[in-house]
Structure formats: C-alpha cells, structure tokens
Amino acid sequence: MSGIILHDMKELPDMRKACHLSRDVLRYIEQFVVEGVSTNELDDICHEYIIEHGGTSAIFNYNEFPKSICTSVNHVICHGIPGPYKLKRGDIINIDVTVIIDGWHGDTSKTFLVGRCSKLAETLVRVTERALFVGIEAVRPFGYFGDIGAAIQKFVSRTGFSIVRDYCGHGIGKVFHADPLILHYDCHKKLEQILPGMFFTIEPMLNAGSYKSKTLNDGWTTVTVDRSLSAQFEHTIAVTEDSIEVLTL
Numbered sequence: 221m222s223g224i225i226l227h228d229m230k231e232l233p234d235m236r237k238a239c240h241l242s243r244d245v246l247r248y249i250e251q252f253v254v255e256g257v258s259t260n261e262l263d264d265i266c267h268e269y270i271i272e273h274g275g276t277s278a279i280f281n282y283n284e285f286p287k288s289i290c291t292s293v294n295h296v297i298c299h300g301i302p303g304p305y306k307l308k309r310g311d312i313i314n315i316d317v318t319v320i321i322d323g324w325h326g327d328t329s330k331t332f333l334v335g336r337c338s339k340l341a342e343t344l345v346r347v348t349e350r351a352l353f354v355g356i357e358a359v360r361p362f363g364y365f366g367d368i369g370a371a372i373q374k375f376v377s378r379t380g381f382s383i384v385r386d387y388c389g390h391g392i393g394k395v396f397h398a399d400p401l402i403l404h405y406d407c408h409k410k411l412e413q414i415l416p417g418m419f420f421t422i423e424p425m426l427n428a429g430s431y432k433s434k435t436l437n438d439g440w441t442t443v444t445v446d447r448s449l450s451a452q453f454e455h456t457i458a459v460t461e462d463s464i465e466v467l468t469l
C-alpha cells in the first residue's frame with residue numbers, strides 16, 4: 221500500500237484549470253524577462269496576472285516564503301527569492317510558478333536566457349529541458365516511478381552535466397507537495413507503481429559542475445556549492461487509464 225493519492229478522472233478538469241493558469245503565467249512573463257528588469261518586478265507582474273485570472277499563488281507564504289514566484293539566477297538551483305537584483309545580459313533565470321484555483325495546484329517552471337548567453341549556458345538550458353521530456357516520456361500507466369530517474373540519468377550522463385539530488389518532483393493536487401518523491405537520478409529501484417489518477421511533477425535541476433547544493437542563510441536560496449550554473453524545467457502530469465497528460469504544456 222502506498223500513500224499516493226488516486227484522483228477521480230472527474231477531478232481532472234479542475235486540476236487542468238490550475239495547471240493551465242500556471243502555464244499561462246510563464247508564457248506571459250517571457251516578454252518581461254529582459255536585461256535591466258528586477259526579479260521583484262517579475263514577481264509583481266506574475267502576482268497581478270495570477271490574481272486577474274482568478275487564482276492565487278501557492279508559493280506566497282508557503283512555509284513563510286515571502287514572494288509569489290521563485291526566481292533562481294545563474295548558480296541558484298531553486299527557491300531564489302525575488303528582490304532588487306536586475307537581470308544582466310548573459311544571465312539565466314528559472315521562474316517557478318505554482319497557482320491555486322478552487323483548491324487545485326498547478327506547478328511549472330522554465331529557465332529563460334537573458335539576451336545572448338555563453339555556449340555553456342545555452343547548452344545547459346537546452347539539455348535540462350530535454351531531460352524533463354526524457355523523464356516525461358518514461359512515464360507509463362502501470363510503469364514505475366524508478367523509470368523516470370533512470371531515463372533522465374541515462375540521458376544526462378552523456379552530457380557531462382550533473383543532476384541535483386537534494387530536490388525532487390512531488391505528488392500534487394489539492395496538496396502542493398504530496399507523496400511520492402520523484403527522483404531525477406537513477407536509484408536502481410523500481411519504486412512505486414505509476415497508476416491512473418496520479419498527479420505529480422517532474423522538475424529536473426542540472427548543474428554545469430558538481431551536483432552538490434547548499435542553502436543560504438535566508439533559509440531558501442539554494443545554490444551550487446561550486447557556484448557553477450544551474451538550470452531547471454518543470455511540468456505537472458496526470459496519469460490517465462491508457463496515457464498521460466502534461467497539464468502545464
């Protein structure tokens with residue numbers, strides 16, 4: 221017996237609605253991710269868009285997180301807090317959006333390039349997005365959660381980049397972070413079976429250097445220990461009887 225929630229397919233339209241709003245926020249914010257904009261401004265714009273479209277941010281006040289989105293720049297792996305920092309040409313920035321509509325959570329993130337970036341940054345971002353889709357393609361109803369990390373690691377190992385181990389994907393629905401943990405690396409176990417009605421995220425974080433992470437004194441900002449670049453992409457997925465739906469696509 222696992223503690224993973226099996227949703228009724230009648231709940232899927234409501235879950236879809238939350239996921240589509242989080243997807244739309246990421247689409248909308250893209251035009252504002254330019255040299256000179258502060259991460260505070262990006263936070264304000266996303267917050268306003270979420271409210272205008274009938275949602276709320278799940279991130280604001282989650283364990284006292286002070287802002288509505290996470291903005292993770294360059295060597296920040298995840299959970300970066302929006303602030304006065306202004307984006308520079310050549311930066312990469314992950315924006316992570318989680319919204320709630322009618323109690324349902326939609327969670328997605330994407331790493332943007334700010335103007336022309338180094339070849340390394342461009343490649344890291346492209347490979348990380350590809351790693352997410354390799355993980356998604358490994359999801360089959362009645363397959364196993366271990367398939368996801370195994371597929372991602374097999375793909376990433378050929379690239380020279382490393383996979384962050386301290387942060388994982390997660391079950392989601394009426395709850396922001398639920399069972400199971402979705403590992404993005406190969407733990408050499410099958411883990412739980414993937415069943416119709418399960419909703420979860422896949423959100424690999426790849427580093428240009430060491431996989432090791434540490435959290436700064438603000439209690440949130442998580443960085444690469446060697447200050448190497450880090451990128452992340454995330455989608456929320458629903459498993460149906462005979463297929464899967466990427467809800468935030």
Ligand code: MF3
Pocket residue numbers: 279280282283285289290299316317318327423440454
């Ligand atoms: N959206 C992040 C995730 O993918 C979690 C952010 S929690 C916060 O799970 F508190 F840092 F905002």
Ligand code: CO
Pocket residue numbers: 327389390421423454
């Ligand atoms: Co998530």
Ligand code: CO
Pocket residue numbers: 316317318327328329423454
């Ligand atoms: Co997220």
